[in-house]
Amino acid sequence: MRLTPEVGDRIAGRYLLREPIGKGGMGVVWLAWDELLHRRVAVKCARTDDARATQRLTREARNAGRLHHPGIVPVFDIVIEAETCWIVSSQIADALAKSHSEGVVHGDVTPENVLVTVDGVARLTDFGISRALCSEVTRTTATTGGFRGKPRYVAPEVARGGAGDAKSDVFSLGASLFMAVEGQSPYGEFENLMGYLAKACEGHVERPHRAGQLTEPLIAMLEVEPRNRPDAAEAEELLRGVPGLREKGEREFGEPSERTQPEDDARSAPPDTPTASLLRPPRALPPPLRHPLTISGTALVVALIVVGLLFFYGPWSSDSPDTAPAGALGDPRTADPCALLDAAALSRFGDTQVDPDYGELDRCDVLVLKGNAEEIAAVEVNFSNELREFDAGVPTRRVGNVEVASLARDGDECRRFISTPDRMQIIVVGERHAAPAPDPCALADAATDHAVSVLDRGPVPRRRSAWPADALARLDACALLDAASLKRVPGLGTRPSERGFGDWNCEWESPDGGGTAFVDLEFTRDNDLEDNGQRAVVAGTTAYVEPEEEGDDSCVVLTPHRTYTNALGDHTVELVLLTVSGQERSRTQLCGTAKSLSATAVRNIARSLPETPGK
Template identity: 50%
Template sequence: MAEAGDRVAGRYLLQEPIGSGGMGIVWRAHDELLDRQVAVKCARPDDERAVLRLTNEARNAARLHHPHIVSVFDFVDEGEVCWIVMEYVSGGSLADLVRGRGGLSPREAGAIGCQIAAALATSHAKGVVHGDVTPENVLVTEDGVAKLTDFGISRALWSQATMTRTGGVRGKPPYLPPEVARGDQADRKSDVFALGATLYAAVEGRSPYGEAAHPMAYVARAAEGCIEPPHRAGPLVEALTALLTVEPSRRPAADQALRLLRRVTPPSPDAEGSGDGATVARTPFTLRLRSRPSARGARHRPGRRRLITTAALGAAAALAAGIAVFGPWGGGDLRDSGRSGKDGGHTTADPAPPRTGPAGTVGDARTADPCTLLNAVSLSRFGEAVLDPDYGEIDRCDVLLHGESGDDIADVQLNFDADPPEPGSGTSTRRVGNVTVDAFRREGDKCVRNIASADRKQVWIITERLDTPAPDPCQLGDAATDYAVSVMDRGQVPRRSSRPATGSLAREHACRLFGDAELGRIAGVEVRDRDQGFGDWRCEWADGSGEAGVQLEFTRSNEFTTDDARPAVIAGKRSSVAPNEWGDHSCLVQMLHRSYRNSLGDDTVELMSVNVHGPKSTEKLCHTAEALTATAAKRLPKA
């Protein structure tokens, strides 16, 4: 018998039971290798065939990645006992919620139904049938996020004794689809019926077959299709009637069920953007849906490492005219050697340099590829995940998570940093292989993780919630960090697979654009300190007192804008001048260097930014910033 303090597979420390039933005991446990909370189900299959069945079902469940499906991380076979390691979800089941409240409102049940229907639509598209959708298998967090758990696992764990009580029928009798009660195998349409029965119970507080004293009574009513009409469902009646159709061929598929439930989960009077008719105000147990288009270029994305202490560069709004080229690195797509270049010819991608350095190292700054440490697929369980390789600093890569309406709901940002790590700067530090991981305290909708490499460089992972409903930023950050650590544990950070395109700022060196004497003559800065950023794509010069300095940086954005800034033309190029953009007594000048289309097909621009700060008037600082920008522009290649 397992007890608190036992370890499973040498890494999962059992802490406390959080659920039990005929199918096994579920423990809250600590994954000591990846330093995270997990849920571990203890199962005791009857024989070897049951073990094989359970293994197959766990493997099927592990294939599914969706924000409303509980992820399966691991499967451990210890002979008489099997352990299924899953994502830990704080909060109770829908069954617990209904018992505590006596029933949900139609709107609350409809919102939960939308989330579970979306999960089923994804699983069915991948050929996986749940087979046991019940209130006990729907988990609901305090934030109203619903997740479906136990894909196929409950069916695989049904014992002969349990089957005898229900006449050999596999499934929970109060939610049993009629065709399954008659002996047919559960299929996609069976899952849809079980979802309807689950939502019916959430609203009415009982099974759609009424109340019965014995499980076989439910089975008999299910086989006959004796469904009682709902009395409290209100606007949910039509959708429930469709989902609970006795004949499977007339029952909607999961994606159709999702549309039905969306239509009857209307926006509240105080919903944002009430004019669009598609927003549901968020209550503790409702889903918030949006239909407005994503506005990637209209918001400020988080900046690099310095976003922790400094405002990020402004995002863009109007793309400059010019011929687009594909990508900053060779042909835009890092693996594509046949994209058209600006001159109408083709760029040639060089083969990726091999990973020759030891595990846990970043290696050469200008060839280390930040996008190899992020993986959209590994984050897809949190939502639709898209890799964005061309935003912000050149040493940066992002994964954007989209909600069901297509809006950005979360951002995962990864940056390299040339500064040596400061040990123990986070609240929780752990050693994994040759790297050290620091976890910082959550700050509102933002979470920060740091990986200190074996060659004394840093990887910053910054996750931010942009909309609701959205995953917890720290859980998202931990998942992204786990993937990055797993890549670094296998060797040096992989190299970029091509050289920068001709004319790209990624080819340039920021610290070479100004000489110390030149900074003294133009900016009045007697350089005492020079800080070269990662890859020499950023450089800072300071006078030693901290009162005056210059920073030059190469960045990328979706568009170029002069909003909230004064338009200017410097060295023949479109620019903007923004006094006090980075604090009082400063002036930021941004110059559009070139425009291109990235590997996703998005319009993208490269910018050179020059910021000057010091004890002078803002007018003089801006004059100095413009003069320095003009000087640097003359030394850049033609785009």
């Protein structure tokens, strides 16, 4: 046998090579004809230049061969000839669910490993880096010195050195579907593969803009935290929830028809008619298909991208929610401030790290660290529903649909204001916290340039996932205090004087505007509340009281609502911050009123949201 196979060669005296139908890093896949059983097969040709390579390919054949299911590409044979290993399989597709139920993780779910038949059936192939969960020692990049899988589709936990598991396969499936919809990786576009790995390690996943009714399933499958990510069966339920998908899936993948039986297919079609082609990641929107595909019920969930469905529910659908112009901020509750920041773009200032869960709910930070992980500077992005105007002395510039105002440095802080076409504002703040630290205006300018480049391509990207059911973000802060409770503050008006961004902040003040009385209720986040004032019990919850925190005539109460671990593994407290100010009132009176109003707010939250786990 020659070292380079050609059309017409026979493998093991039985498999007649017809044509190559794809290739990858571990070999070339040929369409072949099994002259013994008269059926078409896919034959993978892989060079085995050492014993370890042979062992790896044998493992691939063994792991795929143990999976018997209509959605799994079965392995019929493995042939070792000289320095070449041939793995023989059919056109019958696989599904990840079956693979996982048999204890096998695929480890390389990508568009390149999805075969699509002329009948529009998608099938998973290439178990080249698969592993049996119970029979192999877990290997990581630290022990192997290399990286397994394709960086554009790799799950964050794998990029960080983890071995990967069934949840990692689900992420890679979501990333492959994202590629089919958006024309790029969920990590963005980079010339160097290390760019994708850097984004994966940071857990920075972009939100789909063109997915239409597939948006929520995609977001769920691309959750950064594996424990929050659906397994294959749960992903199936999400995908079946897309209108029209259940009917399509059952019609396409219900009871096997004669047309889909491999024996009938082999007899009815000539051997030189290919029945599979590799589905490759598109660089732009894919053209209409002659044979529309669907997402197979179990097969897609578990494993396969059915491109045809995208033509019903994809970016070109009139139902797509992303109709806002470039630069627009859009729906406040779904706009993602972290999507406007790029830690890698700020790495010239030092080690950088995204902090997505500190402070206001519309805020995201990038921290600048020095060698010992001490925070020396930061960039903050947050949103405002008030359009601040500037006089002629403030430099401004127009970029596409947005306008950028650059304020002069104020001590260790520097601010940039990006005005959006929907008359809202994005505020970028550069801060230095310790010496030596970068210039805060240089930080602010670098972050603003990146944000503007994102806004030049479209509206502010949406958050990667919906707020949890028990999150304060689902509430209107102004609805938590009624007129009767507000009358506890003498001279205070009972109508909100100002609503904050997303209705996550509400203010009430004296009707005359004289400042004799003021109440502010805000949803915010912190890492720890232990150092915030005096402990007090508010509506059965341990709260923290800070007299005179906002001036001599003020009292602040911080009441925890829920605690969780964010995408970086940091402990995070979501809380209600309530401030009361009033002239000619004692500190005891002010703090008593602040605790009473906080208790009212907490009770109204409990009536509005599910019980907070672990509270």
